[in-house]
Amino acid sequence: MQVSPLIWTLTIVFILALLAFDFFFHVRKAHVPTLKEAAIWSSIYIGIAIVFGLGVLIFGGMGPGSEYFAGYITEKALSVDNLFVFLIIMSSFRVPREDQQKVLLFGIVFSLIARTAFIFLGAALINSFAWIFYFFGLILLLTAGNMLKPKKDEKDEADNLIIRLARKVLPTSEHYDGDKLITVENGKRVLTPMLLVMVAIGGTDILFALDSIPAIFGLTQDVFIVFTATAFSLLGLRQLFFLIDGLLDRLVYLSYGLAAILGFIGVKLILHALHENNVPFINNGEHVPVVEISTGVSLTFILGVLVVTVVASMLSPKGKAHAAISGARRHATAYVDLEYTADQSERNRVFTRLLAEEEAIRSLQPKYRQWVRDEVELMALLKRAHDEHDASVTK
Known part of the structure; x- marks a missing residue:
């Protein structure tokens, strides 16, 4: 698809304007967004992405339009998976609820910068080396395999090498x-945990880019479509985090669905590499006659896998149990942590969610309820949250 420099400029300015609007009108003043606010703005950003895609469909044709929507849906699904890690990092660092928006917006901006760099690097490699499709395909197949492995401990996700080095080398407050990044403690300037959170999220963003960019290049090699699909999938991610906060733990099969999608795109890339082959030790450097997977088939497969994954997760007793137990642990921890929020309405919301999750735990099958009884630390945490709430009520 031919895109003029003017269209490129207008698109970039529009994306930057959306980010600036998000900061000045929503994030600059620390607050906890309501469910209504998150729902409205999530819908607006998704609507913008759809309208842009319709524009690509009308002015670019069916091929580019299908490629845009396939890329957007794939990147959006991968960005939801990224939210799991963001949630773990912010929980581990006990980021106050009011300041989580700023951390998320930083993550989105840094992610957009990292992905843009990888997009143009990937495009340059594709134009110079046809064999790069083999490499991209292998990356996606390995990533798909890693997604099927048991999840790492939550503490390991946040306490990565970069953070350990930062804590050791740089003076950091507890x-x-x-929302300051630097403060004064005992007469000395020190870093706050807020800066470490942003370093952790920035580091994970780079790792996410290494997975997501090969994935979208497997669906289209049009740089404009790759850039816009990626950018619009990231815009609105902050609002989506607060909208589906309670559902994140419920999507227990999302990693399997994403593994299937990345594996599918990996195979598609390798088939394309074989079709374009010029590697001397493969078929003597000649093109290999293989069936290539069309964009329409790719879009259908991606949508089908995501629908099955989400429905299966929502209907799964294991998903319900995992969501209730993880949510109760997170909300009990937030309630007893006085630094988490100074907003009494937010504390009431957290405790109400905790009560709902405890009720959900009581309605679980016996084997799942036993998970909670066996976790002595969790039971003590729940009791402490109730004791603190009772004490606050009697004051």
Whole structure:
């Protein structure tokens, strides 16, 4: 698809304007977004992405339009998976609820910068080396395999090498000072945990880009479509986090669905590499006659897998149990942590969610309820949350 420099400029300016609007009108003043606010703005950003895709469909044709929507849906699904890690990092660092929006927006901006760099690097490699499709395909197949492995401990996700080095080399405070990155403690300037959170999220963003960019290049090699599908999938991610916060733990089969999608795209890339082959030790450097997977088939497969994955997760007793137990642990931890929020309405919301999750735990099958009884630390945490709530009520 031929895109003029003017269209490129207008598109980039529009994306930057959306990010600036998000910061000045929503994030600059620390607050906890309501469910209504998150739902409205999530819908608006998804609507913008769809309208843009319809524009590509009308002015670019069916091929580019299908490629855009396939890329957007894939990147959106991968970005939801990224939210799991963001949630773990922010829970581990005890980021106050009011400041989580700012952390998420930083993650989105850094992710957009990292992905843009990888997009143009990937495009340059594709134009110079046809064999790069083999490499991209192998990356996706390995990533798909890794997604099927048991999840790492949550603490390991946040306490990565970069953070351990930062804590060791740089003076860091134990407490937040609003949303400041640097504060004064005992007469010395030190880093706050807020900066470490942003370093952790920035580091994970780079790793996410290594997976997501080969994935979308497996669906289209049009740089404009790759860039816009990636950018619009990231815009609105902050609002989506607060909208589906309670559902993240419920999507127990999402990693399997994403593994299937990345594996499918990996195979598609390798088939394309064989079709374009010029590697001397493969078929003597000649093209290999193989069946290539069309964009229409790719889009149908991606949508089908995501629908099955989400429905299976929502209907799964294991998903219900996992969501209730993980949510109860997270909300009990947030309630007893006085640094988590100073907003009494937010504390009430957290405790109400905790009560709902405890009720959900009581309605679980016996084998799942036993999970909670066997976790002595969790039971003590729940009791402490109730004790603190009772004490606050009697004051």
